[in-house]
Structure formats: C-alpha cells, structure tokens
Amino acid sequence: xxxxxxxxxxxxxxxxxxxxxxxxxxxxxxxxxxxxxxxxxxxxxxxxxxxxxxxxxxxxxxxxxxxxxxxxxxxxxxxxxxxxxxxxxxxxxxxxxxxxxx
Amino acid sequence: xxxxxxxxxxxxxxxxxxxxxxxxxxxxxxxxxxxxxxxxxxxxxxxxxxxxxxxxxxxxxxxxxxxxxxxxxxxxxxxxxxxxxxxxxxxxxxxxxxxxxx
DNA sequence: ATCGTAGTTCGACCAGTGACGTACTACGAT
DNA sequence: ATCGTAGTACGTCACTGGTCGAACTACGAT
Numbered sequence: 001x002x003x004x005x006x007x008x009x010x011x012x013x014x015x016x017x018x019x020x021x022x023x024x025x026x027x028x029x030x031x032x033x034x035x036x037x038x039x040x041x042x043x044x045x046x047x048x049x050x051x052x053x054x055x056x057x058x059x060x061x062x063x064x065x066x067x068x069x070x071x072x073x074x075x076x077x078x079x080x081x082x083x084x085x086x087x088x089x090x091x092x093x094x095x096x097x098x099x100x101x102x
Numbered sequence: 103x104x105x106x107x108x109x110x111x112x113x114x115x116x117x118x119x120x121x122x123x124x125x126x127x128x129x130x131x132x133x134x135x136x137x138x139x140x141x142x143x144x145x146x147x148x149x150x151x152x153x154x155x156x157x158x159x160x161x162x163x164x165x166x167x168x169x170x171x172x173x174x175x176x177x178x179x180x181x182x183x184x185x186x187x188x189x190x191x192x193x194x195x196x197x198x199x200x201x202x203x204x
Numbered sequence: 205a206t207c208g209t210a211g212t213t214c215g216a217c218c219a220g221t222g223a224c225g226t227a228c229t230a231c232g233a234t
Numbered sequence: 235a236t237c238g239t240a241g242t243a244c245g246t247c248a249c250t251g252g253t254c255g256a257a258c259t260a261c262g263a264t
Contacts, residue, residue: 015202023122092194100117177261
C-alpha cells in the first residue's frame with residue numbers, strides 16, 4: 001500500500017476524461033473540498049455520504065483522469081488537486097468550475 | 103415539429119449537468135463544431151459517426167443541460183452554443199474546454 | 205397530391221459505472 | 235504480538251445512458 005500509484009503525465013491527460021471525472025456530483029464535491037482544504041489534509045477527512053469503498057472508487061477515477069495526485073503517507077493518502085497541470089492544459093476550466101454556484 | 107423546445111433558464115443551469123453533457127466525446131465534437139461554424143448553420147450539417155436518432159439524443163442532452171439553444175427553422179433545426187449564458191455562469195470554462203488539444 | 209428531406213419518438217439492447225458489503229493489506233500504537 | 239485505523243480489491247447488483255432501426259411527423263418542392 002506504500003507503493004506509488006500510477007498517474008497520467010500532463011501530456012496524457014485528455015479533456016474527455018477530465019470532464020467525465022468532474023461530471024459526477026460526489027467527485028465534484030471532493031474536488032471542491034480539495035480546493036479549499038489546506039494541502040496535506042488526508043482525503044479521508046472529507047466527509048461524504050458514501051461508503052469507504054465507493055470513496056476509493058471515486059478518488060481512483062479522479063486520479064486516473066489526472067485531476068488529483070495521490071501520495072501515500074504512512075497509512076493515510078494525501079490527495080491534492082493537480083491545479084498546475086489543469087491550469088496549464090485548460091486555462092480557466094478549473095476556476096470556472098470552482099467558482100460555480102454550489 | 104415547429105413548436106418551441108424547452109430550455110433551462112440561465113439561473114436553472116447546473117454545473118453537474120453541463121459537465122455531464124460535455125463529458126461525452128460525440129457531444130464535445132458537436133460543441134467544438136458549433137463554436138467554429140457560422141451561426142445559422144443547421145446542426146444536421148455537422149457530420150458525425152452516429153445515426154440520426156443518436157444525433158437527436160445528443161442534441162437533446164446538450165439542450166436540456168443548457169449548453170445549446172435549438173430553434174426550429176422550416177424543416178431544419180438551428181443549434182447554437184449558449185456562449186453568453188455559459189460565460190456568465192462559469193467564466194473561463196467554455197474557453198478552457200474549446201482551447202483544449204483535440 | 206406526392207415525394208424527399210430533416211428531425212423526433214419509441215422500444216430494445218448492451219456496456220459502463222456508481223453503489224454496497226466483505227475480505228484483505230499495511231502501518232502505527234499499545 | 236495484537237489491535238485499531240486507513241485504505242484497497244473484489245464480486246455483485248441495479249441503473250444510466252449511448253446506440254441502433256423502424257415508424258412517424260412536418261415542411262417544402264415538384
């Protein structure tokens with residue numbers, strides 16, 4: 001569980017995948033939380049109306065689409081938004097989404 | 103077929119719906135085409151690798167999400183991007199997507 | 205009136221996926 | 235060593251939704 005998880009390179013991030021990842025209400029919730037939480041907060045501390053396994057499922061979807069980066073830290077996982085990559089690839093997109101009325 | 107089709111008001115457009123609508127590769131294709139085509143081009147003139155009925159399905163999805171506006175014109179339908187509404191609601195989002203590498 | 209063209213509607217089919225519980229692994233305390 | 239906590243992996247189930255063909259409607263020409 002300490003092993004590094006696969007993340008797409010910036011160049012391999014596809015807009016369809018990003019949009020698909022962000023289209024789910026739960027995942028949008030996660031992304032919104034991540035954008036406000038201080039870096040280093042374990043993703044488990046976001047409370048969500050879903051089970052543990054479903055949470056894993058969604059974090060995985062976000063990671064594989066290139067929206068978040070996940071790194072192991074002891075028994076926890078630190079999940080961070082890939083702001084730099086997303087802003088470089090699709091300037092305006094992330095802010096457009098995050099500033100949307102909740 | 104001449105009757106007006108229902109469109110969400112600007113205030114009723116939800117970001118989840120917009121993202122979900124844009125997450126499909128075919129619909130993204132349509133939106134990209136609409137952004138370059140001169141206004142007034144019938145949507146049927148975009149050639150897509152799908153059947154007529156599937157095209158209707160996708161245009162409907164885009165319309166109901168608030169991404170496009172559809173108006174009847176004789177036997178054809180004119181589909182236009184709701185740029186103004188989208189830009190007002192989510193500044194940067196649409197441009198971020200349209201400028202993405204194809 | 206008849207035909208062609210543009211588009212919708214309906215029903216069916218099937219792949220994808222969000223949801224869950226359970227069993228499991230890994231790390232850190234005690 | 236044992237236990238608790240954090241998270242993953244897997245199998246399943248149900249629902250969504252993208253796809254199609256066929257039948258239909260509406261408009262415009264001929």
